[in-house]
Every structure is written in C-alpha cells, then in structure tokens.
Amino acid sequence: MDWQSASLQDRIGIHFRNKDLLFESLIHPSYAQNINQSENDNERLEYLGEKILGLIITKYLYNNCPYLAVSKLITLRNKLEEGERLTNLWFRLGLGESFPLLSVKDERHRLRVKRNNPFEKAFKALVGAIYLDRGFLQSSKWVEKQLIAPLLAHHLKTIKDRVDPERQLQFFGDALFKAIIADYLYRLFPYVNPTKLNKITKGMVVKEQQKKYIDRFTPEDWKIIDTENEKISKKSFTSLLVAIYFYFDKQNSKISFREIGSWWANKCISEDKIWRELITLLTKDCIPQKWIIRKIMGYESKDYDKGRERFHKLMESSKH
Numbered sequence: 001m002d003w004q005s006a007s008l009q010d011r012i013g014i015h016f017r018n019k020d021l022l023f024e025s026l027i028h029p030s031y032a033q034n035i036n037q038s039e040n041d042n043e044r045l046e047y048l049g050e051k052i053l054g055l056i057i058t059k060y061l062y063n064n065c066p067y068l069a070v071s072k073l074i075t076l077r078n079k080l081e082e083g084e085r086l087t088n089l090w091f092r093l094g095l096g097e098s099f100p101l102l103s104v105k106d107e108r109h110r111l112r113v114k115r116n117n118p119f120e121k122a123f124k125a126l127v128g129a130i131y132l133d134r135g136f137l138q139s140s141k142w143v144e145k146q147l148i149a150p151l152l153a154h155h156l157k158t159i160k161d162r163v164d165p166e167r168q169l170q171f172f173g174d175a176l177f178k179a180i181i182a183d184y185l186y187r188l189f190p191y192v193n194p195t196k197l198n199k200i201t202k203g204m205v206v207k208e209q210q211k212k213y214i215d216r217f218t219p220e221d222w223k224i225i226d227t228e229n230e231k232i233s234k235k236s237f238t239s240l241l242v243a244i245y246f247y248f249d250k251q252n253s254k255i256s257f258r259e260i261g262s263w264w265a266n267k268c269i270s271e272d273k274i275w276r277e278l279i280t281l282l283t284k285d286c287i288p289q290k291w292i293i294r295k296i297m298g299y300e301s302k303d304y305d306k307g308r309e310r311f312h313k314l315m316e317s318s319k320h
Helices: 006-014 021-025 028-034 044-065 070-081 083-092 118-134 135-153 163-189 194-205 208-216 219-228 236-252 256-268 271-284 289-296 301-315
Strands: none
Touching: 006 021, 021 044, 028 208, 044 070, 044 118, 044 135, 044 163, 044 194, 070 135, 070 163, 083 118, 083 135, 118 135, 118 194, 135 256, 163 194, 163 256, 194 208, 194 271, 208 236, 208 256, 219 236, 236 256, 236 289, 271 289, 271 301, 289 301
C-alpha cells in the first residue's frame, strides 16, 4: 500500500533507516488481523517503547530536577506518561486522523477519549521504533523535544544539590533496569507477545535474583562503581547498575545504553535458562514445536535439525 512514508516522517521529525519499523509501529492488532498478518502488529513495539519512554523521562528528571524528592519525581513522570497527554501529542503531530491503521467500528474521535486508546499505544510503539532505528540518544532527544520540554523546560530550577541522592539513584536505576530487560527480551525472542515477556521479566527482577546479580560482579566492576560513586549502597543492584551506566556514558553516550545492556546480559544472565522458561510457557499454551524452532529460535528449513536438537537439549536440561 502507498502510505506516504516521506510526508509521515516529516511530520514525526525522524527519517527512518528502516521504514518497516515505522510501518509496524502504526499497525493496530485489529488491522493486522484484517490483512491476515497478526504477527506484525505494534504490540511488541509498544511493550518496548513503554519501557524506553519511562527511562527517557526518568533520566531527564534525574538530571534536571535533583532538588525534588523522589515522590515528586514520580508524580511528574506519571504526569508526562498520562494517556491523555500522549494521545494529544499524537494528534498534534498530525497522526491521529490516519494512524494507527485500524479496523474497528468506533470513530476516531470516540476512541480518542477512551483509556488505553490506540493512539497512546501507537505513540509508545513509535518510541520503540525510533529507539530501534536511531538508538537511545536520538530517541531521547526526540521525546524531550516533543513531550518533556513543552511541559517542563520553562519551570526548571538551577539548583544542583540532590535532596536524596540514594533514593534518586534507585529511582533512575529501576527505570534503567526495566528498559534493559525489555530491550533484551524483545531482541532475544521475536514474535513472542508482551504477556509472555512480562511473565519472564518477573523472575528476573525479584530481590533474590538481584542479589545473585551482585554476587557476579568482578573486582573490576567494583572498581568502576567506586570511581563513579564511592558512597553508593553496595546492596542495591539498581543503584550499582546506574553507576556502571554512568561509566559507559562517559566513554560514549551514543552507545552507553547498548553497552550497559550487553554488560548485564554477559555478566548476570544465563540465556539458556531464559530460553527454557519461554519454551515451557509456549508449550503449555500448545504452541507447536516446529513454530517455536523456526520462528522464535530462528532455525529455518535448512537448519531445522540443528534447531530441533538444541530445543531438546534445552528441555532435557530443564529436568535436572
């Protein structure tokens, strides 16, 4: 179909390298089902974009509002993430009359006033698409310009002292950790819906698991942490994660989010264990083994036997 991507990108203010990402962010599940492409709707991008959006807003508030208590930072973040605000921005960008692509009976002006409407979901999906296409730094600049600055830029104070450094660090760290996990699972498991990804996430963020992450730190990691913040709590994984992130950010802010994600995945995660958890969830829902091997594990016809062998090894090891 001719969806006039050039004019659309002009309205958004981002020119995509991969226009398929933009298109996917604009496909509501109802439309995807209508064209028999239910695997290509914007729900997965919304899942990712929601966490990236939360991190962008949190980082902005952490950097620009050190004089506010965490409770007020949370209130501000909630205000910026309000569905009505995201919906209004979607229409202000000139997208609401045509996008997302829908196959529902309600008219757009009626959908606009509903909670969790397709416009705020599409906005989050668009943030996810921009992040994947342009990186975290570019997506941050876009969100700051379009969403954050119009509300906050003229009200910021010049106060630099932090009122509660440790709690603010945890505030930042919690959002950072959620975004890292969402990015990791989104890339690792194609076609898997957000419901399944959220179930896996729960086991990755519990306090007991976070303690295990800390146990895997090396002396070099602790050296970096002490260099960044020698007074940091050694018991808070999310605070420690921020310290490592700051280190990467100083090295190269363009790739620091990707670097902290790779650091966490290589240092803290057993990928085979996560695969076993996912496969178990899928098989309980009677998802065919062949589909799992080909679509999610990525073994097409010529490599299918290798994929089947790995599938059975993963499931066999889960019994021990």
